[in-house]
Amino acid sequence: MKRRFRLTLRARLTIVYGGLFIAGGILLLVLTYSLVEQGVPDENQIIQGSQSSVEGLPGPTTDEGVLAQTQDFKVLVTGEAWADALDTIRNEGPRALLLVSLGTIAIGWFAAGRMLRPLQRVTDTAAEIAESPAADKGLHRRIKVSGPRDELRELSETFNRMLERLDQSFDGQRAFISNASHELRTPLTVTRALLEVAVHRQGASPEVRQLGETLLEVNARHEQLIEGLLLLMRSDRELAERSYVDLADVAEHVLAQTAAGAVSVTADCEEAPTRGEPVLLERLVQNLVENAIRYNTPENGWVRVTTRMGGDGSAVLEVSNSGPVVPAFEVESLFEPFRRLGTARLATASKGAGLGLSIVRAVAKAHGGEAAAKALPEGGLLVTVRLPAAED
Numbered sequence: 001m002k003r004r005f006r007l008t009l010r011a012r013l014t015i016v017y018g019g020l021f022i023a024g025g026i027l028l029l030v031l032t033y034s035l036v037e038q039g040v041p042d043e044n045q046i047i048q049g050s051q052s053s054v055e056g057l058p059g060p061t062t063d064e065g066v067l068a069q070t071q072d073f074k075v076l077v078t079g080e081a082w083a084d085a086l087d088t089i090r091n092e093g094p095r096a097l098l099l100v101s102l103g104t105i106a107i108g109w110f111a112a113g114r115m116l117r118p119l120q121r122v123t124d125t126a127a128e129i130a131e132s133p134a135a136d137k138g139l140h141r142r143i144k145v146s147g148p149r150d151e152l153r154e155l156s157e158t159f160n161r162m163l164e165r166l167d168q169s170f171d172g173q174r175a176f177i178s179n180a181s182h183e184l185r186t187p188l189t190v191t192r193a194l195l196e197v198a199v200h201r202q203g204a205s206p207e208v209r210q211l212g213e214t215l216l217e218v219n220a221r222h223e224q225l226i227e228g229l230l231l232l233m234r235s236d237r238e239l240a241e242r243s244y245v246d247l248a249d250v251a252e253h254v255l256a257q258t259a260a261g262a263v264s265v266t267a268d269c270e271e272a273p274t275r276g277e278p279v280l281l282e283r284l285v286q287n288l289v290e291n292a293i294r295y296n297t298p299e300n301g302w303v304r305v306t307t308r309m310g311g312d313g314s315a316v317l318e319v320s321n322s323g324p325v326v327p328a329f330e331v332e333s334l335f336e337p338f339r340r341l342g343t344a345r346l347a348t349a350s351k352g353a354g355l356g357l358s359i360v361r362a363v364a365k366a367h368g369g370e371a372a373a374k375a376l377p378e379g380g381l382l383v384t385v386r387l388p389a390a391e392d
Helices: 009-038 079-115 117-131 151-200 206-235 247-257 278-294 328-335 356-366
Strands: 046-054 068-076 243-246 264-269 273-276 302-309 315-321 370-375 381-387
Touching: 009 079, 079 117, 117 151, 151 206, 243 247, 243 278, 247 264, 247 278, 247 302, 247 315, 273 278, 278 302, 278 315, 278 356, 278 381, 328 356, 328 370, 356 370, 356 381
Parallel strands: 264 302
Antiparallel strands: 046 068, 243 273, 302 315, 315 381, 370 381
């Protein structure tokens, strides 16, 4: 779709200023011409008057002692003289108005730009926050407030107060998740240790062992949920250090460590270098591969992992699988935390915590990339991750 041309606010203000000036100038020029035309005397009218001339004749003298004499005069006004005056107004007036209008439009352009400079700072700051890969860092930015206390300065100060409140809210939310996750780790670890002792002790009945195994699975799922929350919070922050990472090496390492079971896993890994944190990138690939294996068909299931360089110069990772048919309108919701196909939130299924794709997208954004999914017609998903390629 072709983008429609739109005038900027600065251009519109300049057009308004210039248009008003040109309209006023034309009106003034027309009024001047009309007044002069109405004041034209009748043809061959004689205008009488008097003037003083200095001559060397006896008579009254001036302060310098020069003789002054008053003489009467009569002027015959012809139509040609007035016609020349009107032609001068009619021909030279528009030219002068055009030159002055051009100068006024140029001045209006610079004046509008200077007046809109605080608004441009608001726009630039908002764009930097929106484009920042780490939300917790972007909200720390503030607009430089200067100039007179007018509407634009009030807008900047209001925007800064809004950013401050959002920053405090997000910091409080992340601190709560971090503290709660760390506090929950300890009791889960203790519970797991007690369950393992009870299950493996001598003399334990089969019922106790079965109950212990079930409780260990539930405990492991809770531990997985806590680890996912911590990783999600970590991946939402700006990366402090970046190192050279080849997605092909990461994918091959993850596939070698992952148990596929009855699912057939194939890989076509070409060199795809990027820069980032290796631990987070490994978790990204691991989540995609594990999800592709976990949410698959019971029989003849398959998973394909591909790494390559994209046409736009980005490092691309693609993971596709067989599985149930996914409605197109539900694909995007799968990236939300605690969401699964066909369920709302906090499903009771033991397949996972529902944070896999959320972590994938968060890690991709933290590295300046993006993650997207596409439903395959025969069933399953194709998840594509694009990351900035490593510079030579």
